[in-house]
Amino acid sequence: MKPKKELVHDLNDLLERNYDAIQGYKDAARNVTNEELKRFFINQAKERLKLSEEVKVEIRLLGGNPVKEGSLLGIFHRSWMNFKTSLNHDNEKEVCQACITGEEKAVREYDQLLDQKGAWSDRLKLELQGHRSTTLQAIRDLESLKEKF
Numbered sequence: 001m002k003p004k005k006e007l008v009h010d011l012n013d014l015l016e017r018n019y020d021a022i023q024g025y026k027d028a029a030r031n032v033t034n035e036e037l038k039r040f041f042i043n044q045a046k047e048r049l050k051l052s053e054e055v056k057v058e059i060r061l062l063g064g065n066p067v068k069e070g071s072l073l074g075i076f077h078r079s080w081m082n083f084k085t086s087l088n089h090d091n092e093k094e095v096c097q098a099c100i101t102g103e104e105k106a107v108r109e110y111d112q113l114l115d116q117k118g119a120w121s122d123r124l125k126l127e128l129q130g131h132r133s134t135t136l137q138a139i140r141d142l143e144s145l146k147e148k149f
Contacts, residue, residue, distance in 0.1 A: 002119045008064030018052040028095045051131050096146035103139045
């Protein structure tokens with residue numbers, strides 16, 4: 001098993017990306033006019049908040065302190081997306097695609113964490129697998145929604 005300090009670092013990276021996703025979904029909800037899509041984005045932000053809370057618990061159980069905000073890269077990415085979507089009305093498809101791209105990156109990050117053999121307790125590994133499954137479902141839902149536009 002990895003040292004606790006490394007596990008806390010990996011989980012804090014994951015928590016940071018969840019914060020980025022929460023804010024990204026909130027921004028996405030503001031950047032679309034379609035009510036179904038707005039509700040979906042708001043619900044996804046709530047789901048990511050729930051996942052973030054679970055990660056915070058794990059960090060504390062390992063004796064670490066959870067980070068309190070997202071990454072600088074996430075801020076820059078959201079700013080760019082907000083600028084791009086402000087130039088284009090009827091941007092639902094583009095906003096969906098931006099969210100899909102972010103979620104695909106999250107799945108790759110979960111895969112990297114889960115590929116670390118023996119790093120995680122069985123309980124935490126199951127939790128991370130659940131988070132990964134939730135993220136994959138979000139991608140499928142986003143793909144379906146995107147096709148409507």
